[in-house]
Amino acid sequence: MRSPALALFPIWASLVPLATPQPQEQPAHSRPYSTWLADSIISANLVPQTRWYSEATFYRGLEAVHNHTSDPKYLDFLTAQIDAVLTPIGDGGVAPLKGWDYTDHQLDNIRVGSTILYLHTLSPGKESEAAKKYKAAAGFLHGQLTTQYKRTASGAFWHKERYPNQLWLDGLFMAGPFSAAYAALFDPRNKTLWDDVALQFELAEKHCRNKTSGMLKHGYDESGKAVWADKVTGASPLVWIRAQGWYFMALLDVLGWFPRDHEGYAKIKGWFVELAEAVKREQDKSSGGWWLVMDEGYPGREGNYIESSGSSMYTYGLFKGIREGILDRGVYGETAERAYKGLVERFVTVRNGTNGTEINWEGTVRVGSLDGKGDYPYYTGINRVQNSLIGVGPFLLASVEWEKYQSTRS
Numbered sequence: 001m002r003s004p005a006l007a008l009f010p011i012w013a014s015l016v017p018l019a020t021p022q023p024q025e026q027p028a029h030s031r032p033y034s035t036w037l038a039d040s041i042i043s044a045n046l047v048p049q050t051r052w053y054s055e056a057t058f059y060r061g062l063e064a065v066h067n068h069t070s071d072p073k074y075l076d077f078l079t080a081q082i083d084a085v086l087t088p089i090g091d092g093g094v095a096p097l098k099g100w101d102y103t104d105h106q107l108d109n110i111r112v113g114s115t116i117l118y119l120h121t122l123s124p125g126k127e128s129e130a131a132k133k134y135k136a137a138a139g140f141l142h143g144q145l146t147t148q149y150k151r152t153a154s155g156a157f158w159h160k161e162r163y164p165n166q167l168w169l170d171g172l173f174m175a176g177p178f179s180a181a182y183a184a185l186f187d188p189r190n191k192t193l194w195d196d197v198a199l200q201f202e203l204a205e206k207h208c209r210n211k212t213s214g215m216l217k218h219g220y221d222e223s224g225k226a227v228w229a230d231k232v233t234g235a236s237p238l239v240w241i242r243a244q245g246w247y248f249m250a251l252l253d254v255l256g257w258f259p260r261d262h263e264g265y266a267k268i269k270g271w272f273v274e275l276a277e278a279v280k281r282e283q284d285k286s287s288g289g290w291w292l293v294m295d296e297g298y299p300g301r302e303g304n305y306i307e308s309s310g311s312s313m314y315t316y317g318l319f320k321g322i323r324e325g326i327l328d329r330g331v332y333g334e335t336a337e338r339a340y341k342g343l344v345e346r347f348v349t350v351r352n353g354t355n356g357t358e359i360n361w362e363g364t365v366r367v368g369s370l371d372g373k374g375d376y377p378y379y380t381g382i383n384r385v386q387n388s389l390i391g392v393g394p395f396l397l398a399s400v401e402w403e404k405y406q407s408t409r410s
């Protein structure tokens, strides 16, 4: 497998040593990576019809691709995927989401709610069957979250029933943007709802953020019982790239819905900027990416590596932060460009697909949890997989932002 030529982006031609061109290749095509990878993943049938968070992370990327291209085929795909996991409306007494587990209370199950709301907002007419169906499903998820899910004494959602009193940064992305979108769409003046969205971040900040490095540990245990919990803060031992990446995206995506006159707005924005500064500082200058374990002293260590899902999340956040005027293009633009170039060079490979030249997404760590010790051997011992939807989704987000960024190049 080889890297695709960066034909679309002449600016890089002078910056990037291109892979050796293959003779007899297709002519230099001008396909953006967003639609190219989305199409490649879909045509290879790599997206099961489930509502699990990895699929939902891909859906999030595809929403951006749909929004950016206005191509109805992406909306049709999302609609088919979501409809496959919903029960028909009015199916008395049954949860609107198929196979709902009322006992595990896990935040991962909330992530799909964002896509359900996306489909709701694009349904023709608030009173259409589709709009009602998606509203009912979103209402169900929101009700489960706010009335059934368990919380620590200070109000943080447990990551799931099995991990009592533990907030993981991952959960902020799984439930934060959904909660914010839900409030904005259906109950925008309910201050209690907004306070609660902000509280989740506030607690993560209090326990996980290192004020010196600007980075956040993977999670914390408010009861202090987990084997990994720090005696003072309750925090886990290490900064794991993807947990902090979920968090970076969550801050930004929540801001898009958050009322500006609520005191949480300025705080969330401040936390995002503080993390962006750390992300810029921690960028690996030669690859443009970020290391799996990011704490001081770990980059470059044996077993550590540049990971593709987290690196995409930071790239997305930087570009979007610039586009939204939260980050200064002059300060962050170069970091984000170098990051995106690195992602393409390092993690995009070409395959001879069923439908012509397709691309793969490489180098995404399969999982990372606080189930065990949360230490360095644990994180680095997990394997990396090709075409993980957890990595594809953020790369689609980064690509759409890159394409928008390019079109506003001054």
Ligand SMILES: *[C@@H]1O[C@H](CO)[C@@H](O)[C@H](O)[C@H]1NC(C)=O
Binding pocket: 042, 043, 044, 354, 355
């Ligand atoms: C192949 O590409 C064509 C045109 O883009 C599309 O209509 C068709 O669905 C694709 N086939 C597969 C298997 O993805």
Ligand SMILES: *[C@@H]1O[C@H](CO)[C@@H](O)[C@H](O)[C@H]1NC(C)=O
Binding pocket: 066, 067, 068, 069, 070
């Ligand atoms: C994309 O998002 C923008 C901003 O929310 C919206 O105005 C526009 O209508 C969206 N486009 C599509 C095709 O959904």
Ligand SMILES: *[C@@H]1O[C@H](CO)[C@@H](O)[C@H](O)[C@H]1NC(C)=O
Binding pocket: 146, 187, 190, 192, 193
């Ligand atoms: C705000 O939302 C909460 C949680 O859904 C609900 O219990 C409460 O009644 C709402 N408050 C108002 C004023 O509607």
Ligand SMILES: *[C@@H]1O[C@H](CO)[C@@H](O)[C@H](O)[C@H]1NC(C)=O
Binding pocket: 210, 211, 212, 213, 214, 295, 296
């Ligand atoms: C906080 O960050 C500083 C600077 O990177 C580092 O020296 C220190 O060890 C970190 N503290 C913890 C608990 O990781």
Ligand SMILES: *[C@@H]1O[C@H](CO)[C@@H](O)[C@H](O)[C@H]1NC(C)=O
Binding pocket: 352
């Ligand atoms: C792609 O696969 C087709 C059918 O197997 C083959 O004819 C063609 O030579 C392959 N192209 C490349 C670039 O490998």
